[in-house]
Amino acid sequence: MNPQHIKPALLQFLSADEILEDASAWLTDQRSRYTGTADAVVQPKSVAAVRQLMRFCFENRIAVTPQGGNTGLCGAAVPEGGVLLNLSKLNRIRSINLADNAITVDAGAVLQTVQEGAAEAGRLFPLSLASEGSCQIGGNIACNAGGLNVLRYGTMRDLVLGLEVVLPNGELVSHLHPLHKNTTGYDLRHLFIGSEGTLGVITGATLKLFALPKxxxxxxxxxxxxxxxxxxxxxxxxxxxxxxxxxxxxxxxxxxxxxxxxxxxxxxxxxxxxxxxxxxxxxxxxxxxxxxxxxxxxxxxxxxxxxxxxxxxxxxxxxxxxxASQRNLGASIKHDIAVPIENVAGFVADCETALQTAFSGINIVVFGHLGDGSLHYNTFLPGVLDNGVYEYEDAVNAVVYENVLACNGTVAAEHGIGIVKKQWLPSVRSAAEIALMRAVKAELDPRGIMNPGKLLP
Amino acid sequence: MNPQHIKPALLQFLSADEILEDASAWLTDQRSRYTGTADAVVQPKSVAAVRQLMRFCFENRIAVTPQGGNTGLCGAAVPEGGVLLNLSKLNRIRSINLADNAITVDAGAVLQTVQEGAAEAGRLFPLSLASEGSCQIGGNIACNAGGLNVLRYGTMRDLVLGLEVVLPNGELVSHLHPLHKNTTGYDLRHLFIGSEGTLGVITGATLKLFALPKxxxxxxxxxxxxxxxxxxxxxxxxxxxxxxxxxxxxxxxxxxxxxxxxxxxxxxxxxxxxxxxxxxxxxxxxxxxxxxxxxxxxxxxxxxxxxxxxxxxxxxxxxxxxxASQRNLGASIKHDIAVPIENVAGFVADCETALQTAFSGINIVVFGHLGDGSLHYNTFLPGVLDNGVYEYEDAVNAVVYENVLACNGTVAAEHGIGIVKKQWLPSVRSAAEIALMRAVKAELDPRGIMNPGKLLP
Known part of the structure; x- marks a missing residue:
C-alpha cells in the first residue's frame, strides 16, 4: 500500500481522534538517541479497534510498532515506518478481585494509576521504577520491567497471572483470569512477556496484588x-x-x-x-x-x-x-547488566581495571539493585561530548560485556534488548535458542509486520 | 533400527549398570492406569551420557520418554516404545549459593533431598507435595508442580531461576545461573517448564531459596x-x-x-x-x-x-x-481443576447439581488448595467397581469441565495434561495457541522423538 494512503484508510475503522495529527513527540525515544518515522500514529480506544487495525495491517503487510509510555531505554518502541500503535487511550482499570488478590487492567494504564487503584482497594501492586508516573503496564510486560522491589516481589514476569493479546493477524488470545495454578501445555504467556512488541499487541493483563505494608x-x-x-x-x-x-x-x-x-x-x-x-x-x-x-x-x-x-x-x-546527577559529567555509555551476586565484587574490580587500561581516565558510575544482582554501570570518557561517546560505544561495550560474561552474567537485566543490544544477543543465547525464537516469531508473525528491526539480530 | 538392537547399541556409550535388566517397575504409572512398553530402560549417571543417548536416538529416530520419580498422575512418563530415560541416577545437589539464595541440583534429585539440603544450609526450598519423598526435581519442573505452599511461594515455575536442558539432537542448552533479572529475548525457560518431557530432557536446575520459618x-x-x-x-x-x-x-x-x-x-x-x-x-x-x-x-x-x-x-x-481414605469408596474419576477463587462456591454448588442430575447418587469428595483456587474434585459412582468407572469417565468429565469452563477455570491445575487430558486441551487453548505449540515442538524436536503421544492432542 502506498504509505500516503494508510492514514485515510484507517478512518474506515478508527475515529478521527484515534489518529494523531502531530505525532512527533512519539517518534523519538526517551534518551533522544533514536528518531523513527511512521506513516500514521494511532491511539485506539478499544481492543476491538486494535483488532481491526491489526487485521488491516496484516492484510496490507504494513509494519506495526506497539508503544506504551515511550519510556523504554533500548529503542524498542521507535517505529521504522508503518503504523505506530500507541496504547495510551486504552487505559482503564477493568476490575479488582480481592478474593483472588488480582487486578485486571488495560495495557495502556499508567503504572502509577495501577499502584493507586490497588491502594484504594487496600492492596499493593509492587512494581516500582523511576518512570512509574508515565510508563504503562503493557510496556512493563513487553520489557519484563524490574526496578526496586524485585528482591521481594519479582520482576513483572512474576506479577502477571493472565494476558490478553491481539495477534498480528487480528486474532484475540484472551486469558484474563487470576488462576495461580494452570498447567495446560507450553506456557505462551511467558513468550509474550519480554517480547518487546515483536510477537503481538498486549492489550490487557491480570496482575497479582499483595498486602499493603504497615x-x-x-x-x-x-x-x-x-x-x-x-x-x-x-x-x-x-x-x-x-x-x-x-x-x-x-x-x-x-x-x-x-x-x-x-x-x-x-x-x-x-x-x-x-x-x-x-x-x-x-x-x-x-x-x-x-x-x-x-x-x-x-x-x-x-x-x-x-x-x-x-x-x-x-x-x-x-x-x-x-x-539525573550524572548529566553534569556529560554523555555516557550506559549498561544494564546483572551478574550472580556472589560475583558482583569481582566483576566491579576486574571491569574497572580493564576499562582503565583501555580508556585511561574513564569515569565509572556504579549503582543498582545489589539485592537482585543487577547494576547500572555507566561510563564517561573525559572530554568526549554528547553523542560523540557513541563512537566509543562498541569498544567500551566489548570490555564491559566480556567481563560480565566471564562472571556468568547477562548483558540485559531489566531494560530489554530493543535496537541497542541486538548484536549482543548471540553472546548470551545459543544458535539453537535464537533459531527457536525465530520459529516462534515466524509462526505468530508470518508476514514480519510486528516491530521489525527490534530484539532479534 | 530393529528394537532388539537398541540395548546392545547403547553399550557403546552407557555402562552396563546404566541399562536396567528388570525395568517393569518403571513401565506402569503410579495409579496403575497405564502400562507402557520400552525397548530399553536407562539410568544415565552423567549429563554427558544423556547427551550421547539423545544423539544416538536422534540419529536413529528412536522415541525417548523422560521419567523422574514416576509419581505423575496423568500418564506423561509412561513410555510408548523406544527408550525410557529415567533420571534417578543423576541426583546430586551440585551447589548452594547463599549470596544469591539459590541451589543448583541435578534433575533426578528427589524433592525431599533438595528440601533437606536447603535446610542444612539454613534455608527453605518451599515446594511441598504429597509425593515429595520420591518425586524428582526434573519431573516437578516438567509438570510445573504445585502443592501446599503455592499461595506464598508460587508453583515450581516461580521457583526456577535457571535450567540445563539436553535438546532432542543432543545439544546442551545451559543457563544454570541464579540471575533474578535477565531479559534477553523470548523466555525459553518457561517453555520447558510444564512441557512434560515433550521438548527435551531437563538435566539440571538452579532454584530459589527462602528463609526458614521460625x-x-x-x-x-x-x-x-x-x-x-x-x-x-x-x-x-x-x-x-x-x-x-x-x-x-x-x-x-x-x-x-x-x-x-x-x-x-x-x-x-x-x-x-x-x-x-x-x-x-x-x-x-x-x-x-x-x-x-x-x-x-x-x-x-x-x-x-x-x-x-x-x-x-x-x-x-x-x-x-x-x-488414601477415599479408596474405601472404590475407584474414582478424579479432577485436578482450578477456578478463580471468587467462583469456587458457585462452581461447587452448580457442578454438584449437574452431576446429581446426570448420575443420581454420585459421591463427590471435594478438597484442595482454596488459597490458590485449585481443587481436587473426585467422583465416585455407587456400585461401579475398579476400572469400570472409566466407562463413565468421558460423560462425568463433560459435566465437570463444562462447569469449570463456565467459571473461567482450567481443566489442569497442577498435575499436567499427559495422556489423560490431551483431548481437553482444545477446550482451554485456542487453535492459534495449539498451532504455536506445534511450531515450537517442530523446531526443537523435528523428528518427533520426545515423549510421543503426550500433551499435544
Whole structure:
C-alpha cells in the first residue's frame, strides 16, 4: 500500500481522534538517541479497534510498532515506518478481585494509576521504577520491567497471572483470569512477556496484588567493600527474610554526585553504600530496633536509620537522583547488566581495571539493585561530548560485556534488548535458542509486520 | 533400527549398570492406569551420557520418554516404545549459593533431598507435595508442580531461576545461573517448564531459596459455606499477608472419610473446613494470639489451634489422608481443576447439581488448595467397581469441565495434561495457541522423538 494512503484508510475503522495529527513527540525515544518515522500514529480506544487495525495491517503487510509510555531505554518502541500503535487511550482499570488478590487492567494504564487503584482497594501492586508516573503496564510486560522491589516481589514476569493479546493477524488470545495454578501445555504467556512488541499487541493483563505494608524501616549503611555489602545482604535475608524489599548499592562517587545535585548531605562516609528497606504488612513496632541491633551485632556501625517519612524520602532521593546527577559529567555509555551476586565484587574490580587500561581516565558510575544482582554501570570518557561517546560505544561495550560474561552474567537485566543490544544477543543465547525464537516469531508473525528491526539480530 | 538392537547399541556409550535388566517397575504409572512398553530402560549417571543417548536416538529416530520419580498422575512418563530415560541416577545437589539464595541440583534429585539440603544450609526450598519423598526435581519442573505452599511461594515455575536442558539432537542448552533479572529475548525457560518431557530432557536446575520459618501457627476452622471460607481467606490475606502459607479446603464428607481412616477425631463440626497455616521467618511470639483474636473478631469461633507440633501434625494428617481414605469408596474419576477463587462456591454448588442430575447418587469428595483456587474434585459412582468407572469417565468429565469452563477455570491445575487430558486441551487453548505449540515442538524436536503421544492432542 502506498504509505500516503494508510492514514485515510484507517478512518474506515478508527475515529478521527484515534489518529494523531502531530505525532512527533512519539517518534523519538526517551534518551533522544533514536528518531523513527511512521506513516500514521494511532491511539485506539478499544481492543476491538486494535483488532481491526491489526487485521488491516496484516492484510496490507504494513509494519506495526506497539508503544506504551515511550519510556523504554533500548529503542524498542521507535517505529521504522508503518503504523505506530500507541496504547495510551486504552487505559482503564477493568476490575479488582480481592478474593483472588488480582487486578485486571488495560495495557495502556499508567503504572502509577495501577499502584493507586490497588491502594484504594487496600492492596499493593509492587512494581516500582523511576518512570512509574508515565510508563504503562503493557510496556512493563513487553520489557519484563524490574526496578526496586524485585528482591521481594519479582520482576513483572512474576506479577502477571493472565494476558490478553491481539495477534498480528487480528486474532484475540484472551486469558484474563487470576488462576495461580494452570498447567495446560507450553506456557505462551511467558513468550509474550519480554517480547518487546515483536510477537503481538498486549492489550490487557491480570496482575497479582499483595498486602499493603504497615511498617517500613529504611537504613543507609556505609561499608568498606562490596564483599562486605554482600555479607550484609546474606545476613539480612537470613534474619529478616521476606521483609527485605530493597537492597540498593551506591558507590562513593555516585553518592557524591547525587548529594551535590540533590543538595542533601551524605548520610555517612564510606567507599560503598547500601540503602536497605524492610517492610512488614503487619504493625510491627519493634522492627526498627531489631534491625538496629542486628546491624550493630554484625559490625555494621556506620549506619543511619530514617526517623521519619521525610528522612526516608531524603535517603531515597539520594538514590533516585543518581541518574539525573550524572548529566553534569556529560554523555555516557550506559549498561544494564546483572551478574550472580556472589560475583558482583569481582566483576566491579576486574571491569574497572580493564576499562582503565583501555580508556585511561574513564569515569565509572556504579549503582543498582545489589539485592537482585543487577547494576547500572555507566561510563564517561573525559572530554568526549554528547553523542560523540557513541563512537566509543562498541569498544567500551566489548570490555564491559566480556567481563560480565566471564562472571556468568547477562548483558540485559531489566531494560530489554530493543535496537541497542541486538548484536549482543548471540553472546548470551545459543544458535539453537535464537533459531527457536525465530520459529516462534515466524509462526505468530508470518508476514514480519510486528516491530521489525527490534530484539532479534 | 530393529528394537532388539537398541540395548546392545547403547553399550557403546552407557555402562552396563546404566541399562536396567528388570525395568517393569518403571513401565506402569503410579495409579496403575497405564502400562507402557520400552525397548530399553536407562539410568544415565552423567549429563554427558544423556547427551550421547539423545544423539544416538536422534540419529536413529528412536522415541525417548523422560521419567523422574514416576509419581505423575496423568500418564506423561509412561513410555510408548523406544527408550525410557529415567533420571534417578543423576541426583546430586551440585551447589548452594547463599549470596544469591539459590541451589543448583541435578534433575533426578528427589524433592525431599533438595528440601533437606536447603535446610542444612539454613534455608527453605518451599515446594511441598504429597509425593515429595520420591518425586524428582526434573519431573516437578516438567509438570510445573504445585502443592501446599503455592499461595506464598508460587508453583515450581516461580521457583526456577535457571535450567540445563539436553535438546532432542543432543545439544546442551545451559543457563544454570541464579540471575533474578535477565531479559534477553523470548523466555525459553518457561517453555520447558510444564512441557512434560515433550521438548527435551531437563538435566539440571538452579532454584530459589527462602528463609526458614521460625514461627508456625496452624488452625483448623469450621465454616458454614465456601463463601464464608473465601471471606476468611480475603481477611487473612489483608491482615497477615505473606505469613499465610497454606489455606486448604475440606468438605464435611472428605473430613469424615479421613477421620475414620486416620483414627483422629474431627477437630470441629461444620459443613466446610479450612486448615490454615501462618509462618514467620522471624521469631514472633504473639502471632498465635493475634490470629486467635483476629478469628474471633471476625466471627470465626468454630476453630481449633494446634498447641504443639504433635497437634499440628494431626491436623495435617487429616488433610493429607483424604486421598488414601477415599479408596474405601472404590475407584474414582478424579479432577485436578482450578477456578478463580471468587467462583469456587458457585462452581461447587452448580457442578454438584449437574452431576446429581446426570448420575443420581454420585459421591463427590471435594478438597484442595482454596488459597490458590485449585481443587481436587473426585467422583465416585455407587456400585461401579475398579476400572469400570472409566466407562463413565468421558460423560462425568463433560459435566465437570463444562462447569469449570463456565467459571473461567482450567481443566489442569497442577498435575499436567499427559495422556489423560490431551483431548481437553482444545477446550482451554485456542487453535492459534495449539498451532504455536506445534511450531515450537517442530523446531526443537523435528523428528518427533520426545515423549510421543503426550500433551499435544
Amino acid at each position: 511498617t517500613v524501616e529504611t537504613v543507609w549503611v556505609g561499608v568498606d567493600s562490596i564483599e562486605r555489602a554482600v555479607e550484609l545482604l546474606t545476613l539480612v535475608q537470613g534474619g529478616f527474610a521476606e521483609r527485605l524489599c530493597s537492597f540498593e548499592l551506591v558507590s562513593r562517587f555516585a553518592l557524591a554526585l547525587s548529594s551535590d545535585f540533590s543538595r542533601i548531605g551524605q548520610p555517612v562516609d564510606a567507599p560503598w553504600h547500601i540503602l536497605l528497606e524492610l517492610a512488614d504488612s503487619m504493625e510491627s513496632g519493634g522492627l526498627g530496633e531489631e534491625l538496629a541491633e542486628f546491624l550493630l551485632a554484625h559490625g555494621f556501625d556506620n549506619a543511619v536509620a530514617a526517623q521519619s517519612e521525610t528522612e526516608r524520602q531524603a535517603l531515597w532521593t539520594l538514590r533516585e537522583n543518581i541518574s | 514461627t508456625v501457627e496452624t488452625v483448623w476452622v469450621g465454616v458454614d459455606s465456601i463463601e464464608r471460607a473465601v471471606e476468611l481467606l480475603t481477611l487473612v490475606q489483608g491482615g497477615f499477608a505473606e505469613r499465610l502459607c497454606s489455606f486448604e479446603l475440606v468438605s464435611r464428607f472428605a473430613l469424615a472419610l479421613s477421620s475414620d481412616f486416620s483414627r483422629i477425631g474431627q477437630p470441629v463440626d461444620a459443613p466446610w473446613h479450612i486448615l490454615l497455616e501462618l509462618a514467620d521467618s522471624m521469631e514472633s511470639g504473639g502471632l498465635g494470639e493475634e490470629l486467635a483474636e483476629f478469628l474471633l473478631a471476625h466471627g470465626f469461633d468454630n476453630a481449633v489451634a494446634a498447641q504443639s507440633e504433635t497437634e499440628r501434625q494431626a491436623l495435617w494428617t487429616l488433610r493429607e489422608n483424604i486421598s
